[in-house]
Amino acid sequence: MEQIIINGGHPLYGSISINGMKNAALPVICACILNEETCIIDNIPPVSDIETLLDLLASMGANVNRLTKNSVEINCKNLVPCTSSNELASKIRGSSYLLGAEFGRFARSSVPHPGGCSIGTRPLDLHMKAFEALGAHCYHKNGRLEVECENGRAVGNTIYFDKVSVGATANAILASVLADGMTVIDNAAREPHIVDLAVFLNACGANITGAGTSVIKVKGVEKLHGCRYSIIPDMIEAGTYMAAVAATGGKVTVRNIIPKHMEAISAKLEEAGATVIVGDDHITVESTGKLKGISINTQPYPGFATDMQPQFSAMLCFAEGTSDIVENIFNSRFQFMDELSKMGADIKVDSNHAVIRGGATLSGAPLICHDLRAGAAMVIAALATKDTSVIEGIDKIERGYYNIVGKLRELGADIQKKVSAADEQRYTATR
Numbered sequence: 292m293e294q295i296i297i298n299g300g301h302p303l304y305g306s307i308s309i310n311g312m313k314n315a316a317l318p319v320i321c322a323c324i325l326n327e328e329t330c331i332i333d334n335i336p337p338v339s340d341i342e343t344l345l346d347l348l349a350s351m352g353a354n355v356n357r358l359t360k361n362s363v364e365i366n367c368k369n370l371v372p373c374t375s376s377n378e379l380a381s382k383i384r385g386s387s388y389l390l391g392a393e394f395g396r397f398a399r400s401s402v403p404h405p406g407g408c409s410i411g412t413r414p415l416d417l418h419m420k421a422f423e424a425l426g427a428h429c430y431h432k433n434g435r436l437e438v439e440c441e442n443g444r445a446v447g448n449t450i451y452f453d454k455v456s457v458g459a460t461a462n463a464i465l466a467s468v469l470a471d472g473m474t475v476i477d478n479a480a481r482e483p484h485i486v487d488l489a490v491f492l493n494a495c496g497a498n499i500t501g502a503g504t505s506v507i508k509v510k511g512v513e514k515l516h517g518c519r520y521s522i523i524p525d526m527i528e529a530g531t532y533m534a535a536v537a538a539t540g541g542k543v544t545v546r547n548i549i550p551k552h553m554e555a556i557s558a559k560l561e562e563a564g565a566t567v568i569v570g571d572d573h574i575t576v577e578s579t580g581k582l583k584g585i586s587i588n589t590q591p592y593p594g595f596a597t598d599m600q601p602q603f604s605a606m607l608c609f610a611e612g613t614s615d616i617v618e619n620i621f622n623s624r625f626q627f628m629d630e631l632s633k634m635g636a637d638i639k640v641d642s643n644h645a646v647i648r649g650g651a652t653l654s655g656a657p658l659i660c661h662d663l664r665a666g667a668a669m670v671i672a673a674l675a676t677k678d679t680s681v682i683e684g685i686d687k688i689e690r691g692y693y694n695i696v697g698k699l700r701e702l703g704a705d706i707q708k709k710v711s712a713a714d715e716q717r718y719t720a721t722r
């Protein structure tokens with residue numbers, strides 16, 4: 292079993308470059324299904340969720356050519372719909388975007404129930420509601436979600452979402468790009484990755500307006516053409532390193548980012564006592580490591596992202612005073628708090644509300660990652676604790692963070708990845 296071993300208590304200094312955003316790359320890669328021509332996607336993060344999705348498309352007949360670590364050429368002309376394998380599709384949440392993309396091009400889709408992080412109930416009712424508004428019939432069969440449209444092409448309509456959903460908004464866009472007529476998506480998600488999807492599709496000839504606001508209009512077009520496109524930087528990866536330096540103390544510049552996307556994160560770091568200096572495409576965070584307690588209330592963008600809540604919770608264990616954390620998006624995203632408690636953190640959780648009394652002296656512990664961002668929180672807690680911690684379940688972290696160990700070492704952290712002798716033998720044997 293692979294482990295990350297951290298001897299904490301060292302401030303972080305230096306600068307690191309941020310990768311492309313996993314949660315933007317997933318729908319953009321699926322959007323290539325709508326296109327019979329070739330697309331080249333740059334700034335892809337080489338993380339395991341993306342690798343799984345690319346393998347999935349290839350297994351369905353797409354031509355997937357990895358040009359470099361960060362660039363991939365995709366042609367989906369010969370992709371066969373409804374053939375996604377249970378094994379690959381059920382590993383990642385991003386496979387849910389096959390539903391909108393397959394339905395948008397072929398007027399039918401079949402996808403096993405998607406996987407992804409275990410952070411609470413993750414229904415697909417809003418996705419189904421969108422497909423039905425466009426003329427589809429949706430049902431469950433043999434553990435798969437089936438979407439089909441008898442008249443062979445989706446028909447534009449108004450879709451109103453009762454709740455803001457990133458995934459359902461992306462799927463509604465994917466399903467309506469080639470539809471007959473105009474689709475209006477009301478109460479849409481405004482996340483930067485929704486804008487990225489729309490900008491990519493427009494670069495391929497789609498007609499989408501309003502992305503980044505809560506009303507998105509999609510005027511159906513007959514077909515798309517190929518293009519070359521670069522994925523936006525990962526605001527959550529950047530925010531994770533910013534929270535880490537705030538907790539450990541030091542001075543770190545995160546490069547290759549869009550500071551506008553970081554506003555909620557930057558504001559909360561400043562409120563906690565860190566100094567945040569914003570540049571054109573970079574942000575520098577400086578911290579003495581002496582922070583104060585703050586309140587966090589997770590909201591859809593432009594509010595404070597649920598994907599940053601665990602990392603901030605870990606950071607706030609080292610702040611003086613009390614922090615109130617309210618998790619409004621997912622109903623089980625506090626599981627990692629038990630791990631922080633194992634280190635000696637003073638945390639009380641009541642439903643979706645956690646109270647962290649900071650200032651306790653934490654000690655190293657064997658820690659287990661429950662999900663991607665919880666894993667990042669474990670790393671931050673271990674980095675800021677003057678002791679040794681061993682983190683297991685790092686495959687969860689590697690779903691979304693490229694080379695986290697290498698990047699933190701560049702910043703001066705005492706961190707290493709240890710592969711068990713048995714695993715090492717297995718890797719050597721398969722090489």
Ligand code: EPZ
Nearest residue numbers: 314384385408412413414415416417418456457458598620
């Ligand atoms: C995306 O998940 C991200 N995943 C998540 O990233 C992120 O936490 C989340 O958006 C919120 O920002 C990917 O992009 C692959 P939602 P998604 O639909 O699309 C409810 C990470 O760590 N809902 O916006 O699944 C849902 O239960 C992760 O990278 C319905 O009720 O999230 C939740 O309460 C994990 N019915 C809320 O909406 C639906 O049909 C928002 O979920 C769909 C969602």
